[in-house]
Amino acid sequence: MxxxxxxxxxxxxxxxxxxxxxxxxxxxxxxxxxxxxxxxxxxxxxxxxxxxxxxxxxxxxxxxxxxxxxxxxxxxxxxxxxxxxxxxxxxEGLIKRDPTRKVIIKGKTPKNKKIKYINQFELHTLLSNLNLSDEVNWDWFLLLIAKTGMRFSEALALTPNDFDFAHQTVSVNKTWNYKGGGGFLPTKNKSSVRKIQIDWQTVMQFAQLTKNMNPEEPIFIKKGEEYAKIYNATINGILERYCKKLNIPVITVHGLRHTHASILLFAGVSIGSVARRLGHASMTTTQKTYLHIIQELENQDIDLVMRSLANLV
CATH class of the missing domain: 1.10.150.130 (Tyrosine recombinase, N-terminal domain)
Incomplete structure (x- = not known):
């Protein structure tokens, strides 16, 4: 002890x-x-x-x-x-004074960061070329993350019961333990438990796709594969092949989440609404993650303000 x-x-x-x-x-x-x-x-x-x-x-x-x-x-x-x-x-008196006080944090020069998101036109190009067959496949998975901004493990854990087609929402209340052999796990934090509004096209598509499925079983985990290993890299590979084929920047599945958020921000959706949709614990997380986009929007606001003031003369 x-x-x-x-x-x-x-x-x-x-x-x-x-x-x-x-x-x-x-x-x-x-x-x-x-x-x-x-x-x-x-x-x-x-x-x-x-x-x-x-x-x-x-x-x-x-x-x-x-x-x-x-x-x-x-x-x-x-x-x-x-x-x-x-x-x-x-x-507990085991160390006399706090040795972490005034610590200086250093580190290597960051590598050139990979592109984290694509623009609205590029996303439209990607989604319009997905193979959305009558059966569940990973293309449907990519579509859902692009439309909702869910985390990888959240989307894996979705069951037909999580959809409320009448109210156009999908509930996020669990994750899938894809790194540890399968099974449901709690969400990343309390803020991650949320309902995400979805458009009518997505409602109709998933209503048709899931109508004959067990309402309590994960949509994207095939029956009998509950403990099979699902690799993030596998789905990233599918997405990468699409990006290269369509000549758009290569992003990851998590990049689709960033794309979802960036499109909403550029459309004028408030940071608070984006934070709730993504399941962030606070708006601070959203602000830090999308600082570059927020700064770009602020520059646009400054131009708008100056034009508005000029018109007052």
Whole structure:
């Protein structure tokens, strides 16, 4: 137990215990895997450091060493995953002072970022060329994400029961554990539980597609494949082939979510409405993710304001 920990115990062992006690069973498996990866880096970088030796200088050296192989945002995430455990150790008197205070986060120069989204014309080109057959296939999956902005795991978990065709909505209330052998899991956060309004064309298409399906089984997971491995890369590959064939920028399935959001923002939909539609925990997340688009819209607003003022003369 953590209460039996001594100041002379290794920090790497304390962190492992801390993750087991406070994180296992309390966070999603995907997030837990990040904490375990942080623990693996601790074993590599500071395997022999004791709790009592954890100082500001040593912690800064740890961050600097990690930053040599990672971009700044990744290093920031590493720092955040450590800080909770360190603050608890300070509270318990195992570390004298908070070594994370005034830490400087460094990192490698970011690589050229891949294109995250396509424009409305390019999306129309993509969707009009999908093979939307009478049977469920991954093209239907791509269409749904483009029309709703759902996350990959959310769309995988959809069942016919989640559609309310009369009210033109689809409910997001679970995810599919595609990385861990199948089965339903909770959503990423409470804000992710939501109802998304869909257009009439999508309503008619999915009403027809799902009419003979088991209402409680996932639409895109074939019966008997509940525990089969579904790879994000497989669907990304399908989308990539379409993009190359149609001579439009290559994006990922997650890029369809970004495309959905960007089109709404450019259409004048408020940030709050986009945040709720995407299931973001706060508008801050939306603002950070789509800062470049928001700045472009603000520049358009400035031009509009100046033209309006000029007309007052």
């Amino acid at each position: 953590l209460k039996e920990t001594k100041t002379t115990d290794l920090f790497v062992d304390y962190y492992e215990q801390w993750v087991q006690m406070y994180k296992e069973g309390a966070i999603r498996e995907v997030t837990l895997a990040k904490y375990k990866m942080t623990h693996a880096w601790l074993k590599k970088l500071i395997p022999d450091v004791k709790l009592c030796d954890m100082s500001r200088i040593l912690y800064q050296q740890l961050i600097n060493e990690y930053a040599k192989d990672h971009e700044r945002q990744t290093t920031m995430d590493f720092h955040h995953q450590l800080k909770g455990a360190i603050i608890d150790a300070v509270d």
